[in-house]
Amino acid sequence: MRNRRVIIATIVGAVFACVAMTGSAFAGNTYKLAISLAITGPTSDAGNPYSKGVGDYVKYVNDNKILGDDKVDCMIRDDAYKTDVTKRNFEEFLDEGIVLYMNYSTGSTLALKKDFDEEKIAVLPASYHAGNLLDSNYILLPIPSYSSQVIGLAEYVANNHKDGKAKVAMFIHPSAFGRGPVEDLEKAIAAGLNIEIVEVVEHGKDLDNTAMIKRLQSKGVQYVVCHTVQSPVATFIKDAKRLGVSASNFGEAGKMTFLGAHYTGGNDLIALAGDAAENFFWTTGFMLTSVPGEGTDFQLKLAKTYGRDDKLANSHNYTSGIMVAQVAVETIRRALANGKAVTKASLYEELLAMNGDNSYDPKTTTGPVTFSKTDHEGVDKLQLYRASGGVFKGEGAAFVPEYVSKIK
Amino acid sequence: MSYFFQLVVSGMVVGSIYALSALGFVLIYKSSRVLNIAHGQIIAAGAFITYALTVMVGIPLYIAFLLSMIITFFLAMAVERIFLRKLIGEPIISVIMVTIGLMSILDGLIYLTPFGTLNLSFPPFFPTTPISLGGVSISWTQLVGVLVTAVFIGGLSWFFKKSTLGISMRAVSDDQLAAMSVGISVPKVFGLAWALAGMSAAAAGGIIGNITGLNFDTLHAFGILVFPVVILGGLDSIIGAVVAGIIMGLIQQFAAGYLDGNWGLNGTADVLPYIVLLILLLFKPHGLFGTHEIERV
Incomplete structure (x- = not known):
């Protein structure tokens, strides 16, 4: 009698395990991205809309199954423009297992440059300071410096x-x-x-x-x-x-x-x-909503979908946030399409391969995004x-x- | 020569606005010996209240400006009542630490509103054509800034010299215990000092906001930026704030006009006022018009 109970319990356990595993297989994988930026504090007039651009695009990707059953989890944290807080956020993000990181200020990008190299993680900052690229392998500027x-x-x-x-x-x-x-x-x-x-x-x-x-x-x-x-x-x-x-x-x-x-x-x-x-x-290096086009139409639609007001919808900082999220998601998509596991290393590899026929046009920028081993400035064209x-x-x-x- | 006079006028205008911004510090220090570190946040709050009243509620700008002064009068009074009243008699350093905490709270509250992260400007109100005379130019906003400062200084000088309340405030400033012994309510005096400081902060916020546009970072920075003015003037002197404001304004303009960009110099307009402050404090440690207290043991 006792043996029978053990056998039944084992079978029930095994069935539950199978269901759980099948369920997770259907649910797909979740890839973790992160950004630490000034949602409050100095320069938050830029950082706040930027954070909403990143957040809205990631929501759009998940809601519209751009990566199929896979999802993107983007952690967005306020650092109030304080480099020590950015560093703490970054370390916590690493513990969470992020595969790509988006930073914000010039000060924190310069301060964390060595950490990015040590962690071998690709970083897309909102600071387009050319000095970010000196002695750094993993910082990639989204637009011209x-x-x-x-x-x-x-x-x-x-x-x-x-x-x-x-x-x-x-x-x-x-x-x-x-x-x-x-x-x-x-x-x-x-x-x-x-x-x-x-x-x-x-x-x-x-x-x-x-x-x-x-x-x-x-x-x-x-x-x-x-x-x-x-x-x-x-x-x-x-x-x-x-x-x-x-x-x-x-x-x-x-x-x-x-x-x-x-x-x-x-x-x-x-x-x-x-x-x-x-x-x-x-x-x-960004397209403005005052100049209609495919990218700006998408931006306005995205803002409307997620209930953003006109001021935010037309902010170029909102565009900038959308754009870095676009690049991050596209990099994940390419890694998956090439049959690679989504890791820090594979995403870095995909970013550096983003050139020539493989360049990426997010339409929110004034030209395609191109990176290579020697070119860490994404968009090359400027619009006046x-x-x-x-x-x-x-x-x-x-x-x-x-x-x-x-x-x- | 018109260049020289332009610098003089610009310096005096900037100095007046500094003096107006510094008044809040002086009023609170004069009555309670407390430095309110959150003054910049109140300046910003005053500017945003004016904006909200005029743009969101639709009240004409000049009425919104007056209303915001009344609102910040009561807001600052409430701040004193809630956060500082219980600290009467406690060490001054404790009270100053509370004002640092207050700064963070006000920062947080403003960031909870859209004003914390937006760039805005008041609707055009003054004529855009400047007032020009003999090659010297001044904008209407600047002129109004000077007039508002003059009204505040005149009004407060009268208030402290002639009104019973003002004399009570001076009595509290001189000796709290003695003031209490003659029936003056020290808590009420403190509340009134904060309220008047709030009112002057709103006036400063309105003027600065009209010049720079409404950006929270820029506005609240003026709270700290005028600190040298307060120290140089002598912390508890209203006239000191005006004289020091004008001295600082003139030094800045002359440094920008004659030193910066020449002989490899740059940024002297920002540094020179501090150098002058340090030198003057060597000779006048209580500031130009500050009370020199002598303790007899």
Whole structure:
């Protein structure tokens, strides 16, 4: 009698085990991704929409079975822009078994560079600082670096300035993030780029930029290339407008034309500066919803599906978040399609193979994403936008800055 | 020469706004000897309340500006009542630590609203054409900033010198025990000091928000940015805040105008005010107009 009970219990146990195993096989695998970013704290005006872009795209992938029965679990954590918190988050993510990581700030990307290499995990940061790539194998910038962006803007100035050598001032953030591109632009000038940097201004929290503007004007500065965040640029261009020195069209003689890299522009600049942002020239590697296209239509649909308001739906930071999630998911899809187990190593391999015929066009960017062993800048093309009528509109076709390859 | 005068005017305008931002520190310190580290958060809250009233509720901007001052008056009074009232008589360092905690709480509360992570600006209200005279230009927002500062300084100076409440506040500031012994309610005085500080913070937030746009990081940074002004002026002196604000504003503008960009110098506009502060404090350790207390043992 006792033996009979043991046999029945064993059979019931075995059946349960089989059902459980079959069930999990039907449910597919779950791949863990993670991002630590500033959802609150400094720069959260960018980090918050970015986090929603990542989250919404991952939800879309799971809801629409983009990976079949497999799912993506993306852990999104706030680090309030504190590098120590980012490091702690990253270590916890590793314990959770993530296969790819998306980081955020320049400071934390630089600080964790060695950890990424030690862990051999591919990292897609929201910081496009070229210095991230120095002595690093695993950091991959989604779009052209800030240096490439600033060189691209300077090239546009050189190519479109009408009277001799253009006099340019740089208005930068007082940090590694801000200073990074200055040296690269100087190299481009040494390589023949026909502009002159008259002054590099590291801004503070200024309530009145009159003295600086008058000083730059007295030195004949006609173009100001900004590489910082929107708020100081907004105060600067509002003061320039008040003093009557803002150019009403590109290169207007005796006036200043303002240009800026990724984090200086977008709808946030217009929200802060109002009509003083008119004729601000801005470059990024992302498509904007003000320029209809397949990627932007998808972005607006995604935002609508997940109940996002108009402001978020049209934010380029939301686009940036979607884009890194797109790249991460596509990498997983390719690993699976190639019959590989989804691991840190296989995803890194797939990312580096993302070139030539294997390049990936997420449609949310101004060109395809290409990575290789020697190329860790994903999108190569930049699009110039110009603020007009309260929105940024495309200015000419997307381009690859010529001098970027010349200084490498 | 117009360049020089432009720098003078810009410096005085910026200095006035610094003084307005610094007033909240001074008012609280003057009555309770407490430094409110969360002052920047109240400045930001005032700006966002003005925005919410004018954009979301549809109240004209100038009325929203006045209403936000009234709201922050009561908000700051409530903050004092809830968080600080029970600390009366406790060591000052404990109270300052509470204001650091308060800063984190206010940060968290603002991040719970959309204002924490959005970039916004007030609807256009003032004429966009600046006021220009002899090559010197000033925007309407800046002019209003100077006028609001003047009204606050004038009003508070009168209040402290002539009104019974103001004299009570000064009495509490001089000696709490003596003030209590003549029937002055110290808790009420503290509450009123916080309320007035809240009101001035909202005014500063409205003016700064109009100049820089509404970005939480930028706005609350002014709480700390004006700290040198408060120290230089002498912590408990309203006139000191004004004079120090204008000195700081002028130093910044002259440094930006004459030093930065020349002889390889850069960023002197941000550093020089601190250097001047350090030098002045060597000779005037209580600030320019601060009370020099002498304890006889």
